[in-house]
Amino acid sequence: MVQVGIVMGSTSDWEVMQHAVRKLEEFGIPCEAKVVSAHRTPDLLFDYAERARSRGLKCIIAGAGGAAHLPGMMAAKTTVPVLGVPVPGRHLGGQDSLYSIVQMPKGVPVATFAIGEAGAVNAALFAVALLANGDPALQLRLDEFRRHQAESVLAARLPEVP
Numbered sequence: 745m746v747q748v749g750i751v752m753g754s755t756s757d758w759e760v761m762q763h764a765v766r767k768l769e770e771f772g773i774p775c776e777a778k779v780v781s782a783h784r785t786p787d788l789l790f791d792y793a794e795r796a797r798s799r800g801l802k803c804i805i806a807g808a809g810g811a812a813h814l815p816g817m818m819a820a821k822t823t824v825p826v827l828g829v830p831v832p833g834r835h836l837g838g839q840d841s842l843y844s845i846v847q848m849p850k851g852v853p854v855a856t857f858a859i860g861e862a863g864a865v866n867a868a869l870f871a872v873a874l875l876a877n878g879d880p881a882l883q884l885r886l887d888e889f890r891r892h893q894a895e896s897v898l899a900a901r902l903p904e905v906p
C-alpha cells in the first residue's frame with residue numbers, strides 16, 4: 745500500500761521533486777507521484793486530500809512554485825501531515841513559494857522545507873523519520889544512512905593550496 749503521496753503543481757516541478765521520490769525509493773518506502781494543482785485542477789486536489797487518510801497515506805509531500813497554494817490547500821482538506829517544498833521558478837528564485845508555503849495561518853500547519861532539491865530530499869527524509877516511529881527496521885536504515893553520511897564527510901579531503 746502506498747504510504748507517502750508526492751504531489752506537485754506541474755510537470756515542470758519534476759526536476760526538483762524527483763529527488764523526494766528517489767530518496768523514498770532508496771529507503772524502500774512505497775510512494776506515488778502525481779501532478780495535482782490547487783489552481784488548475786481544484787476538484788482533483790479536493791478528491792486527493794479527502795481520500796488520503798482512507799487510502800492509508802501517512803504523509804503527503806507537496807511541491808509547488810510561484811503562488812504555491814497546493815501544500816496549504818491540501819492541508820486544509822486533510823489532517824494527514826503535509827510537508828511543503830518550495831520549487832524555484834524563473835523570476836523570484838523560489839522565495840515567493842517559500843513564503844506562500846511557510847506563512848500559513850494558525851490552525852492549518854504545513855511543515856515547510858528548504859527551496860529546491862535540498863527541501864525535496866529533506867522532506868523525504870522527514871517522511872522516513874515519521875514512518876520510522878512505528879517501524880524499528882526502518883529506524884535502523886535511517887541510522888545507517890546518517891552513519892554513512894557522517895563517514896563520507898569525515899573522509900572528505902579539501903584540495904591542497906598550491
Ligand SMILES: Nc1c(C(=O)O)ncn1[C@@H]1O[C@H](COP(=O)(O)O)[C@@H](O)[C@H]1O
Pocket residue numbers: 752753754755756757780781782783784807808809810811812813814815831833
Ligand atoms: N503553485 C502552483 C499550483 C498550486 O499551488 O496549485 N499549481 C501550479 N503551480 C505552479 O506553477 C508553476 C509553473 O507551472 P507551469 O510550468 O506548468 O507553467 C509550477 O512551479 C507549479 O508548481
